[in-house]
Amino acid sequence: VENAKIVLIDAALEIEKTEFDAKINIESPEQMDAFLKQEENMIKGMVDKVVAKGANVILCQKGIDDLAQHFLSRKNILAVRRVKKSDMEALAKATGAKVVTNLNDLSAKDLGYAQLVEERKIGDNKMTFIEGCKNPLAVTILIRGGTERIVEEAERSLHDALCVVGDVIEEPKILAGGGAPEMELSKVLKEYAESLPGREQLAVMQFAEALEVIPTTLAENAGLDPIDIISELRAQHEKGKTWAGVDVDIGKVGDMEKAGVFEPIVV
Structure with a gap:
């Protein structure tokens, strides 16, 4: 996704279970159809709230219903679910987006920006890359190596180098x-x-x-x-x-x- 308008959501895009056990007696195909239609409309309503604000990338800390993924895909919106809390905080700093806990409170000013958001395969893992952020306050450095020991050594060296840079910024002498x-x-x-x-x-x-x-x-x-x-x-x-x-x-x-x-x- 190019020119990504990113929304960070700390809420599930799915129908949550009730706090108490409940049963619904469905006695006819019409009632079943109405029940499924209502569930579909509720999920579609969640998606429409995001679409209305102009977002084309959703990063969700919780779950996203498969039906919601379907509606988002039809709107050409990239959605990533189960993002770690620490990553959400870093993404907020990087993209300028605000983490929203309730879709009803979502506004256009809560959106972040990145020039490019895409999924890439690194080795055996699939990763989502978010690049070209405006004035990012957080970045990720990807370290790769032939063995775990090489990676650990590279990480230590990089950590030392970053600490040196930090020291110079604090005391520019x-x-x-x-x-x-x-x-x-x-x-x-x-x-x-x-x-x-x-x-x-x-x-x-x-x-x-x-x-x-x-x-x-x-x-x-x-x-x-x-x-x-x-x-x-x-x-x-x-x-x-x-x-x-x-x-x-x-x-x-x-x-x-x-x-x-x-x-x-x-x-």
């Missing part, structure tokens, strides 16, 4: 990565420690050396010789190269600013 800030701070603290007496000097020196654990760990994780890397980093920072850090892409010390390696200041 960044600094160089690759252990460059820690090495520069270590150098400055060592210089400062020389001006201190006795135990104070030792304490500051120990803290300065502790900061070098970060670039050391980066080098080890990248399969590099940490001793050579730390020695080179110290030499580079002594020469005033503040941005010198561990560049894991080239496997040696590099300029983090030129390499575009940055991290949020809140990390």
Whole structure:
């Protein structure tokens, strides 16, 4: 469905059962026909309320009667039933639609919008894709992989990346990565420690050396010789190269600013 006008319904499009057990005595074919006709009219009335507001896509948190599906199909309206509550909340944020609990309260302003709504088969599963929303406040990222382990690893990496983006949005300040800030701070603290007496000097020196654990760990994780890397980093920072850090892409010390390696200041 293109240019979809979406209605989110937290109500069943079907004849609900009564709270109490009840029996209807039908004594003739005419009564049976009248009973079925009344049921059909009630369901058709529900569908007409949606159609009257201009919707062409229905996402329902509860059930949709087969007869209602038939009437909706005749009106070229796509209907999806049994949508999870969490998905309904996300869809409301994405499409701008308002979740309606009573069809009698439905109005045109409750509808959401998407450029395209269609069903696709991904692997063995059928999924409904809703794309091209205006100013979406929620999106879905589909992760696929050859094995469950690969998918889980990709999900963790993606989660970390999204958290970094969130941190930058909250505190829009960044600094160089690759252990460059820690090495520069270590150098400055060592210089400062020389001006201190006795135990104070030792304490500051120990803290300065502790900061070098970060670039050391980066080098080890990248399969590099940490001793050579730390020695080179110290030499580079002594020469005033503040941005010198561990560049894991080239496997040696590099300029983090030129390499575009940055991290949020809140990390």
